Amino acid sequence: MAEADDASTTHAHRYGAALANVIERRWQDRWDAEGAFEAPNPTGLLHERWDERGADRPKLFVMDMFPYPSGSGLHVGHPLGYIGTDVFSRYKRMTGYNVLHTLGYDAFGLPAEEYARQTGTHPRTTTEANIANMRRQLRALGLGHDPRRSIATTDPQYYRWTQWIFLQLFGAWYDDEADAARPIAELEAAYAAGDRTPTHPDTGDEVAWDSLSRVEQRRVVDAQRLAYLDEAPVNWCPALGTVLANEEVTAEGRSERGNHPVFRRPLKQWMLRITAYAERLLADLDLIDWTDAIKTMQRNWIGRSEGARITFPVEGSAGIEVFTTRPDTIFGATYMVLAPEHPLVDELMADAWPEGTDDRWTGGAATPAEAVAAYRLAASQKSDLDRQAETKDKTGVFTGAFATVPTTGDRIPVFIADYVLMGYGTGAIMAVPGQDQRDWDFAVAYGLDIVRTVQPTEGFDGEAFTGDGPAINSGFLDGLDVDDAKRRIIDWLQDEGHGEGTVTYKLRDWLFSRQRYWGEPFPIVYDEHDLPIAVPDDALPVLLPEIDDWAPRELAEDADPEPPLGRASEWVGVDLDLGDGTRTYRRELNTMPQWAGSCWYYLRYLDPTNEDRMVDPGVEAYWMGSDAHTGGVDLYVGGVEHAVLHLLYARFWHKVLFDLGHVTTPEPFQRLYNQGYIQAAAYTDERGIYVPAEEVVEDDGSFSFEGKPVSREFGKMGKSLKNSVTPDEMYDAYGADTLRLYEMSMGPLDRDRPWETRAIIGSHKLLQRIWRTVIDEDSGEARVSDDAADDETRRVLHRTIDGVRGDMDGLRFNTAIAKLTELNNHLTKAYAEAPTPREVAEPLALMLAPLAPHTAEELWARLGHDSSLTYEAFPEADASLLVEDLVELPVQVNGKVRGRVAVAADADEATIVAAALADEAVARHLDGAEPRKTIVVPGRMVNLVV
């Protein structure tokens, strides 16, 4: 395509792809050579040029969600956000900020490993090659990054500190009284001093600290760490050979990556105690400048509900504890349900069916034990998809046991049913069919009593009633509305010792181990008692051993996980001296999940080469500090797909580091901005198979591929839809500046937008026309004069400056480009024959610089400047030129525009009305009538009402 650009045969210096490519390479090399985008730190390493670029400037920390170095390289959808942050950063540099902007690589984890597995290469090899390719593609875009600060999470000098942070979590516990994490040593000291009384790890009884053995003491303490080992039901994916976090499992019960089946089973795993932070993660959303959409998603994920815990006595057991948000409905509880896997089931199950047990309750089994076993088996074999489809069909079996309603003394049957989940609340409910639809459905299916305890509103003809109304059939609660009844019953339960008001969260602790090779090894070893011990800081990093046989093996469903690190036979055992002589320890063989490295990379950008600390405190305080807000990264741009996982995990780690004094702000990201996605047309043939989008031909609204009709849809750009367009193609055809300009002009940054290759020409043409405004196409020399611009041009210029500044600050790059286009269109007309005045040409080049930096630099240089415009001041509008002395006002008659009049901008109302009445078209529409009312909005419009 580039060779078709032979415009140069007529104009040797016309702007086109060939010229753009030359210019772009030249400026990229020069920026590198000059370290143009290196942001100085106030102290420590990376301090050089502080006086020049840092000292007198406010700081600005701009960040993108860093990419996985995927094997297929970039398509034009990927860099949308990167271009946006680059435009903003360049603009801010020109308005006097010390801007930190760089980009690292999130290179550990399943995607990299799966890619390596497919290509049969070691993940380190493929990862490094992919990073190199991505760097090349991104460099060609002219992104103004500080290359010294780019990190990869797979660098040992990076993951050394990921491991160090894990040890901070391992070495800390959550002090509920202080509402903060504290070093675990302080907990041990409190036990030793008798300030706190431990409970025995096996019996749960309060005991004296000194009466516990050293191993028992360790177990007491270990159970309270923010990073702890737990035997918990996990998502086991045999095909991937690893366990997965809840978030990595789809609603269909399959792995998000690879779509393999996932099974629930108990395994001993590392967990991070994010639940301790639930309340703060929720409350501190109020401190930060994120969209309501993302905040809502985080709130829903944390899932706070207020209610009560109530214990229902059961003969021969401690009773069943339930959580309910509607304690006021307790008088309507007609049965109870435990989750099938609830530990209490076996304990309270009856030996035989009680006299007169309803046939529907037994599941056809001879004894409760048989019924429970059969139901559990069936439940475990059901996929989550089946469960979903059966949402309405409630199933369960009776345990043969009865519980007592504390308020009435009534005996009610206890069931197990899979509509009650072990993982939420206490895994047990009191069922109130009158006020809960699920309970209603179950009660109808099993012939259980339904008692309304809230008077439904007049005309209510549904089943369970969940609205507000006076309590009925509820003894001492009768007549109270829901809120009052809740308060009253909670007081009663507390007074009588049956329960208490409480808060429950959906948020679960974070399952943090994976049976994978390509991840951060845990800095943990085990002693002869199988107790976990931290590897000392000075022995970090624990290097990922180089092994050839790293690939996970596909395993049978009932097999135990086999961490690949177990195959590094030289590595699994290690000799350490932890203060009591050198002994041999066994290493932790799991690795950390994908998310670990991305939880804190913004901190390492600040001080990437520091070998003594994660980040120098002075450097951290400078870049993360803020006078106006709670501090943190000033602008963080990325996709919504990280609304919960990454952003919640990162906030959690940050708060731990904050509690332990390693960072100075309670939140990591002050302002979050979600960029939209670039979508593209994709085409399917009659079999529904995707065909290559670039080979589809359009004919008058219908589409065909190889002569056969295909149907069109829009979707995310990518390999699977066969609709990728690569930046490299665009560089060749138009140059990087055109691509940048086009992506920024397509619409607001936060909206999805369809890619249309044929529309990119408009952006190319804009650069070509701006070039022609400043440069003579035949000689390549600037075609500018030092004569003053005419008044009109000067006004247009200053209005443009004013508008563009506002748009840049508000990330409205699309309208900034429109305003620059208008300015240039004006200049094309006003100075078609004469050279462009320098007083307009120079601001035009400077305003173009953030958007199309290579072209702008070249114009700037040809206008006679020796140095890069990176730190040149962005033009400022002269306020006196923004007000017009003569304005044209539309005149409405009864709200419809009927004419316009030109009046002095400061004309008074009477003058304006007189001018309006004098207008011929207005007079015609008034038809001799006297306006009943006149509205004059100064500088805006006139409305005459008849």
Next chain:
RNA sequence: GUCGGAGUGGCGGAAUUGGCAGACGCGCUAGAUUAAGGAUCUAGUGCCCGCGAGGGCGUGGGGGUUCAAGUCCCCCCUCCGACACCA
């Protein structure tokens, strides 16, 4: 089902606070230039009626508030996204 977000010309979009709807661009039409081509230049382009002057309609649909509504209020429809038996 619940919670979010969005619906404006053929297309992408603009309209900062209720004040000229459609900026800017793509596409399209006509003309200029060219041997030809267009990634060149100029002009036009919301829809309908009209030769024209001009008029009517118009921001998903219906109602309302207002001198004035894309913008505010009520009801409804459609699309996208997230969560989904959360007690």
